[in-house]
Amino acid sequence: MRSYHISKHNSFYAIGLSYKKADAEVRGKFSLDVLGIDQIMTNAKEQGIDGLLAISTCNRTELYGFAQHPFQLIKLLCDQTQGSVEEFQEVAYVYKNHDAISHMFKVGTGLDSQILGDFEIISQIKQGFYRAKKQQMANPFLERLCNAVIQASKRIKNETELSSGATSVAFASVKYILNHVEDISKKNILLFGTGKIGRNTCENLVKHSKNSHITLINRTREKAEDIAGKFHLTVKDYGDLQTEIRKTDILVVATGAQLPTVSKALIYPKKPLLILDLSVPKNVSDDVKELDNVSLVHLDQLSQITDETLNKRKTFVPKAEAIINEVRYDFLKWLETRKFAPVINALKEKLNTMKAEEIDFQSKKISDFNEDQAEIISGRIIQKITKQFANHLKSSGVDSQDSLELIQKVFQLEIDSK
Known part of the structure; x- marks a missing residue:
């Protein structure tokens, strides 16, 4: 059987780190951009891994995939990032099989978010699955699991108020x-x-501060102009960053750069300057704290804000x-069925084949042999036998792997690995 079945030979793992044990600096070392995710997929494929999903946000970096040992996945991540295996092990978590499945449900539904109920993560899972599919690394197991997590997320949004009220990193910063x-x-x-995060912050700033003195700068000017147009704000070129920083009272940094983009050298504060860094890795150098008039606040501090909404x-x-639990139960039922379907089909x-041989033998031996009736009766018996085996495999308390091996042995079955 192929590796997307949770079996003794290949296990499904979730490995990663998050805001819970890793601060922004450590998370920054392990963060992945799109090119990094694609490279991990390519490297995994070369190692014979046939199912892998990667997500990287400001709060976490995780790999979900199949391996004989989780270290295969840990090494894939460390080889592609600035972090070492030793640093990873200090803050990491590793979940296996059913625990890994449960973890993805918790993450994808906002229960594990830095701000409870923040549903941004589900779009990251969708994006991660899209990249996996593009690289031929999304097997049926991962596809079904991602769809189940998306379904649970939608139901929670529609049936509860877990994401009600304005609470997000963007809202916390404002x-x-x-x-x-x-x-x-x-x-x-x-x-x-x-x-x-920049867009959401901008929207919250306009809505709650009643301030029209907001200037936007982005490396790609068109993206800034799109947002500025909606709210009638000013846009400046990336080359004007230093000049604009020196004019401003509040600087909000929400870039996706892998290295700091704002350093002490850019700032010449003649008046108090508040800087909010909403990026992981950090995009504002710590050396700005050496300047007398500057206050620096990072995303991790903002996320500790709790209020009535939370x-x-x-x-x-x-x-x-x-x-x-409902959606996961349906997924696990599907998984169990998928696990033993090849054996039941081979048994049938x-x-x-036995039935056909026996009917052929009896039709030659008995003169008035009724082949149609024999076909119906033996077909029904086969249906009942295979159903009995399937029910046994589905029942709780049964080691289905041992049972599958026994059925294969007794009936000398050849299983089609496809």
Whole structure:
């Protein structure tokens, strides 16, 4: 049987690190861009791994895949990032088989997010699956699992209020600004980076600060202009970054760069400057803290903000977990069926061959032999026998792997690996 069946020979693993044990600096070392994910897929394929999914966000980097040992996946990640195996092992988690499946459900439904109920992660799982499929690394198991997690996420959104209220990294950053800056409507705000977090922050800033002195800068000017147009904001060129930083009161950095883009050399603060770094890896160098007028706050500090909205969300966790259990149960039922389907099909084929031989023998031996009746009766008996075996394999408390091996041995079955 192929490796997308959870078996004794190949196991399904989730390996990774997240905000829970790894700070932004460590997470930054293990973060992956699209090219990095594609390279991991290529390397995995060369090693004979036939199912792999990678996700990398500001809060976590994870690989979900099949291996004989989780170290295969850990090495794939470490070879493609700045982090070492030793650093990974200090903060990492490794889940196997059913625990790995449960972990993906928890992550994909926002229960494991840095801000509870933040559903951004599900789009990362969709994106990860798309990349895996493009690289021919999405086997039927991964496809079915991702679809199940997406289904659970949709149901939780529709049937609970786990994601109700405005709580996200973007909202937390705006809330911080509102709480720590007086006369916000009169301050100059500069947003550097217009990815998803940058866009959401911009939207929240406009909505909650009543401020029109917001300037956007992005490496690709067109992306900044798209957002600026919606809110009638100013756009400046990437080359103007230093000049604009020196003019602003609040700098929000939300770029996706792998190295810091804002350093002490860019800043010449004659007045107080608040910098919010919403990027992983960190995009603002720590040396800016040496400047007297500068305050630097990172994403990890913002995510600790708790309020009524988050407390309300916690009350919906049991309902969300019940939905996950339902969807996961259906997935595991499918998995069990898939695991023994080749053996049941091979058994049916073997019994049908025996039936055909016996009917052929009896039709020559008995003069008034009724072949049609014999066909119907023996067909029904075969149906009942195979159903009996299938029910046995489905029942709890049965070691299905041992049973499958015994059935194959007794009936001398040849299993089609396809």
